[in-house]
Amino acid sequence: MAAIKLKTAEEIERIRKACQIVAWVLKRAGKVIKPGMTTKDLDSFCDKLIREKGGTPVFIGYRGYRHATCISVNSEIVHGIPGEKVLQTGDIVSLDVGAKLAGYCGDSAVTFPVGKVSSKASKLLRTTKAALTAGIKQARVGNHLGDISAAVQKVSETGGYTVVRELFGHGIGADLHEDPLIPNFGRPGEGPLLKPGMVLAIEPMLNMGGWKIKTLADGWTVVTADKSLSCHFEHTVLISERGPEILTERAGL
Numbered sequence: 001m002a003a004i005k006l007k008t009a010e011e012i013e014r015i016r017k018a019c020q021i022v023a024w025v026l027k028r029a030g031k032v033i034k035p036g037m038t039t040k041d042l043d044s045f046c047d048k049l050i051r052e053k054g055g056t057p058v059f060i061g062y063r064g065y066r067h068a069t070c071i072s073v074n075s076e077i078v079h080g081i082p083g084e085k086v087l088q089t090g091d092i093v094s095l096d097v098g099a100k101l102a103g104y105c106g107d108s109a110v111t112f113p114v115g116k117v118s119s120k121a122s123k124l125l126r127t128t129k130a131a132l133t134a135g136i137k138q139a140r141v142g143n144h145l146g147d148i149s150a151a152v153q154k155v156s157e158t159g160g161y162t163v164v165r166e167l168f169g170h171g172i173g174a175d176l177h178e179d180p181l182i183p184n185f186g187r188p189g190e191g192p193l194l195k196p197g198m199v200l201a202i203e204p205m206l207n208m209g210g211w212k213i214k215t216l217a218d219g220w221t222v223v224t225a226d227k228s229l230s231c232h233f234e235h236t237v238l239i240s241e242r243g244p245e246i247l248t249e250r251a252g253l
């Protein structure tokens with residue numbers, strides 16, 4: 001495995017700006033998601049906003065992917081392809097957005113409830129968000145990668161969910177996916193030491209049922225094998241001497 005790249009102050013500034021676009025797009029998208037909307041509509045909305053801010057949708061062209069976002073509904077975990085699917089009241093929708101600006105990337109995902117959702121679904125959303133927050137809290141200089149993974153796993157499993165084991169978070173910078181891979185399960189103290197200047201996309205994926213997954217015939221959409229509900233949140237996080245900085249939290253530009 002290649003070494004984890006430590007970003008310079010200038011690189012961090014570029015990543016920060018790309019992340020602010022992503023945060024702004026997700027915030028705007030959250031306000032327009034409604035029953036009756038197709039996932040294609042939602043994707044076009046995000047694509048337009050990324051470009052409006054001078055960014056490029058970084059998912060387009062990634063391994064032949066053709067859309068600005070991944071939109072994964074209910075039992076779809078990640079990498080759902082925007083299309084004619086109509087959002088319905090009660091759905092939970094993971095919207096994953098990536099932008100590149102001046103050569104550097106930002107990546108974040110939010111699972112939104114469409115209208116009123118079941119209390120089971122809202123508990124899954126709350127727990128996944130809490131798992132991400134717990135993981136981010138461990139993204140500190142001197143900790144190990146396993147501290148992040150273990151914190152995510154603990155919150156998830158305490159909540160009664162399973163974590164997906166075949167998909168990971170990742171380093172991010174000039175490339176969307178850089179080392180290291182960040183599992184959502186692991187043991188404290190294991191894995192690489194965290195250093196200032198590392199930028200990590202931490203992305204818990206929690207299933208209501210089992211952790212097993214399947215990829216649909218479209219070659220992209222990853223679903224739960226048992227068709228149970230799944231939820232996904234992601235932030236791009238900088239490890240700094242001042243503690244974790246969530247770069248995709250503040251909508252800017």
Ligand code: MF3
Binds near residue numbers: 062
């Ligand atoms: N946001 C996804 C991730 O975190 C990447 C989407 S795959 C793509 O890994 F093809 F859509 F880019």
Ligand code: CO
Binds near residue numbers: 107108170201203
């Ligand atoms: Co990601």
